[in-house]
Amino acid sequence: MGRIDISKATRPTRGRVGGTDKDRAARFRERMPPAAKRSVFMRNEILLPMRSPPANPARTEIPDTTTAATEIKGMARGMGVDDVGIAELDASLVFTQAGDLPHTRAIVFGIAMSFDTMADIGPRSQDEVHRVYHKLDDIGVRLAHQIAAFGYNASMQPNEGDIPLVALAQQAGLGELGKHGSLISPKLGASFRLGAVTTDMPLAIDGPQDYGIDEVCARCGVCTRFCPGDAIKPFKQAINGVERWHVDTPACEPWFHKLFGCKICLMVCPLNAKGMFGTAFKAASRTLVQTKDAKGMLKLIEERTDMRYEDFVAPAAPVDEEPR
Numbered sequence: 001m002g003r004i005d006i007s008k009a010t011r012p013t014r015g016r017v018g019g020t021d022k023d024r025a026a027r028f029r030e031r032m033p034p035a036a037k038r039s040v041f042m043r044n045e046i047l048l049p050m051r052s053p054p055a056n057p058a059r060t061e062i063p064d065t066t067t068a069a070t071e072i073k074g075m076a077r078g079m080g081v082d083d084v085g086i087a088e089l090d091a092s093l094v095f096t097q098a099g100d101l102p103h104t105r106a107i108v109f110g111i112a113m114s115f116d117t118m119a120d121i122g123p124r125s126q127d128e129v130h131r132v133y134h135k136l137d138d139i140g141v142r143l144a145h146q147i148a149a150f151g152y153n154a155s156m157q158p159n160e161g162d163i164p165l166v167a168l169a170q171q172a173g174l175g176e177l178g179k180h181g182s183l184i185s186p187k188l189g190a191s192f193r194l195g196a197v198t199t200d201m202p203l204a205i206d207g208p209q210d211y212g213i214d215e216v217c218a219r220c221g222v223c224t225r226f227c228p229g230d231a232i233k234p235f236k237q238a239i240n241g242v243e244r245w246h247v248d249t250p251a252c253e254p255w256f257h258k259l260f261g262c263k264i265c266l267m268v269c270p271l272n273a274k275g276m277f278g279t280a281f282k283a284a285s286r287t288l289v290q291t292k293d294a295k296g297m298l299k300l301i302e303e304r305t306d307m308r309y310e311d312f313v314a315p316a317a318p319v320d321e322e323p324r
Helices: 022-030 034-052 065-079 122-147 165-171 211-221 223-224 249-258 264-268 269-275 278-291 294-304
Strands: 081-090 105-112 154-157 190-200 232-239 240-248
Touching: 022 034, 022 249, 034 122, 065 081, 065 105, 065 122, 081 165, 105 122, 105 165, 122 154, 122 190, 165 190, 211 264, 211 269, 223 264, 223 294, 264 294, 269 278, 278 294
Parallel strands: none
Antiparallel strands: 081 105, 105 190, 154 190, 232 240
């Protein structure tokens, strides 16, 4: 069940960065804490222009794709990623906005986020998200430059890039799609972020793996119960020709903006207990028992912060777009 069938997949279209409500997205960006804003500036103004370096005309031929893949993944680990895998870049897994991307491989990697900071569900968690995204993009740029030095084309892929990172991460064997629409890793749980480099360098692929996570999600309803927007559904849907878990993005989006990027669904995922944050999650699980559901969780967040939700605005009308 963990190996999603993409044989009938059609190319997805990337949703608008920041969400469908421009005013709400603008307010969301404005109240970002200073450290998060600095990370966004470095990513957009410094790293993004360097994402696709020129390839060295003196190409190094690759006689053994397995050895080359091991070397490239070793580079990524040496730069600081926590997990890395390589997927075949099927044309159906490239956003329509990217046109014809002339690459055949996606090197996908993840970096863990501090579980305790993320569980804060406030400004500190937003700082942590953008700290990790900046690190991912920085590593992606450096890895793309290393590949270009071999004489091959390569592009760093940020979370607003040419490919759906979660789909390619699953195809690279990093984990499985969770019911909450994000990847769940047997090593990192749900508290991590993804980056990637796409390339035409010939590399052996890792391919998707069945870790038993999909079966757990099918039986578990914790993220559904704690989602304040009722955006996580207990059934799969056919999206772009692929039967998979799907999040109601318009229902999620208002809470994403209100709760500094929210992340409640990632933090309450019981599979965090199996990864590197097992001890921290087991301590936090007592809070889940006490709060019971989304209403209780919001009340706890209000008690711990100065946030109030009386001014909650109902979600906009549904639109046909991919989840984040």
